[in-house]
Amino acid sequence: DADVTQTPRNRITKTGKRIMLECSQTKGHDRMYWYRQDPGLGLRLIYYSFDVKDINKGEISDGYSVSRQAQAKFSLSLESAIPNQTALYFCATSPPGPQETQYFGPGTRLLVL
Amino acid sequence: AQKITQTQPGMFVQEKEAVTLDCTYDTSDPSYGLFWYKQPSSGEMIFLIYQGSYDQQNATEGRYSLNFQKARKSANLVISASQLGDSAMYFCAMREAYTGGFKTIFGAGTRLFVKA
Numbered sequence: 614d615a616d617v618t619q620t621p622r623n624r625i626t627k628t629g630k631r632i633m634l635e636c637s638q639t640k641g642h643d644r645m646y647w648y649r650q651d652p653g654l655g656l657r658l659i660y661y662s663f664d665v666k667d668i669n670k671g672e673i674s675d676g677y678s679v680s681r682q683a684q685a686k687f688s689l690s691l692e693s694a695i696p697n698q699t700a701l702y703f704c705a706t707s708p709p710g711p712q713e714t715q716y717f718g719p720g721t722r723l724l725v726l
Numbered sequence: 727a728q729k730i731t732q733t734q735p736g737m738f739v740q741e742k743e744a745v746t747l748d749c750t751y752d753t754s755d756p757s758y759g760l761f762w763y764k765q766p767s768s769g770e771m772i773f774l775i776y777q778g779s780y781d782q783q784n785a786t787e788g789r790y791s792l793n794f795q796k797a798r799k800s801a802n803l804v805i806s807a808s809q810l811g812d813s814a815m816y817f818c819a820m821r822e823a824y825t826g827g828f829k830t831i832f833g834a835g836t837r838l839f840v841k842a
Contacts, residue, residue, distance in 0.1 A: 648832075653834055654834060655730075655817055655832035655833050655834045655835055656771075656817070656819075656832040658829060658830070661829075671829070701769065703771060705771075712759055712776055712778065712821075713759065713821050713828055713830065714761065714773055714776055715761075715771075715773070715830060716773065717763075717770060717771035717772075718770075719769065719770050720769045720770065720771075722769075
């Protein structure tokens with residue numbers, strides 16, 4: 614089984630709809646992240662959490678919110694989806710320490726019409 | 727200013743040959759880490775190799791090595807004996823400290839095509 618899972622893997626939604634992307638991990642890592650990937654822009658950090666009680670904004674948090682329900686679960690919500698939120702979304706985890714190698718989920722392809 | 731620069735949008739290499747993917751970075755933090763990730767067409771992100779800023783030796787992982795030139799702020803990935811399965815996007819990333827912890831910044835990526 615995959616260590617980091619994301620649901621759904623693909624989603625089509627309409628402008629203005631609320632949508633939640635979910636991430637679960639079995640790696641036992643405290644640190645979890647949400648990124649979005651757009652062509653030509655690499656990955657950009659949306660939100661991150663270093664433990665259940667810690668939530669921090671990344672560089673592009675506007676229009677998104679997150680919930681850390683447990684050590685193993687980190688959800689990303691788009692309260693009112695807009696077309697420019699169409700992207701590939703990745704959840705990642707990392708162990709504590711200075712290296713902080715990130716382990717990614719398989720990604721969620723989101724299309725907002 | 728770009729923190730991570732990958733100047734090669736696309737690269738071609740013949741199977742079994744070596745290829746170098748370029749990455750330059752910009753940071754004033756003396757303690758930082760450099761990563762390379764591979765993204766095949768299936769979309770997942772796969773960690774390849776890590777280099778710490780204080781590491782004296784260049785990192786190696788199997789056919790991957792990181793040519794770390796600290797004074798030039800470059801961290802090029804070298805793939806030896808390319809295989810068809812190496813065709814993918816490759817991302818260079820840097821972890822640096824900031825207020826409250828660390829963050830990882832990714833470059834725009836280089837798409838590698840391995841020719842048979």
